Amino acid sequence: MRVSAHFLVLEQLPGTKGGQAVTDDSQRFTTMYDECRQRVWAYVVSQAGRQIADEVVSETFAIAWRRFDDIPEPALPWLLGVARNVLRDNIRAEMRRESLAGELRAWTEEDHADQVAERLAVMNALASLNPDERELLILVAWQGLTPRDAARVIGCSAATFRVRLHRARKRLVQAMKTAPAVRPQTRVRNLSEEWS
CATH class of the missing domain: 1.10.1740 (Rna Polymerase Sigma Factor; Chain: A)
Incomplete structure (x- = not known):
């Protein structure tokens, strides 16, 4: 096909x-x-x-x-x-945000309960970010691009991308800390360390 x-x-x-x-x-x-x-x-x-x-x-x-x-x-x-x-x-940014949340929810339906709760917390935290911040995290974490390659996708310098990515990661970690679905702070800390 x-x-x-x-x-x-x-x-x-x-x-x-x-x-x-x-x-x-x-x-x-x-x-x-x-x-x-x-x-x-x-x-x-x-x-x-x-x-x-x-x-x-x-x-x-x-x-x-x-x-x-x-x-x-x-x-x-x-x-x-x-x-x-x-x-x-x-498409407009709002349509992307709604669609992303729906797709991510569909991917977690068959997971184990703990994984579902954790993924929902990540999805909720990710959905709370603005579309530009979310895109930065997706390019690096899910697409596996280096910051230099991801900067080319976004159309900015690698240094600018790294600064924006750092800020997006901080906002994601903060959103996860305040999310009711995942309470253990160690998991939030581990997630932030994995993306460093």
């Missing part, structure tokens, strides 16, 4: 003939698509929910095809930046 979706994108793009692009570019694009698609999709889901993820990912890779020669190595931070811009063009 992944590869067929890729070829659907190619068929819709100018400069292709019946879904066949220049062989080298097509091969390189296919490799990039296979390596990055799932992480771009997960990023979009984390920001806006599953209901628009496929559309945003398709548009992101359509832009990537049109600007293929401009994509730096590694491609993932650039693709995530494009996906971020597509999202900002299509």
Whole structure:
């Protein structure tokens, strides 16, 4: 299904003939698509929910095809930046916040009781942050990007990103300390140490 979706994108793009692009570019694009698609999709889901993820990912890779020669190595931070811009063009911050909370709740329904309580506390604390702070934490903690790569996604310097990330982490820890679902302060302290 992944590869067929890729070829659907190619068929819709100018400069292709019946879904066949220049062989080298097509091969390189296919490799990039296979390596990055799932992480771009997960990023979009984390920001806006599953209901628009496929559309945003398709548009992101359509832009990537049109600007293929401009994509730096590694491609993932650039693709995530494009996906971020597509999202900002299509939805408002409030819709992203509601969708993220719904998606995260759905992921915890089958967990054990303690894990559910802990994850709900993290979700509630995360949902209490503003969308920009939440995005910083998601890029580093869930997407696994380095601060330098995440700074490229956001469009700021690595130093600025680190300052913003530090502030977002402090706000998350403070929100978790005041959250009624998780009382033990040691877990909050451990979470903050894990992200340091």
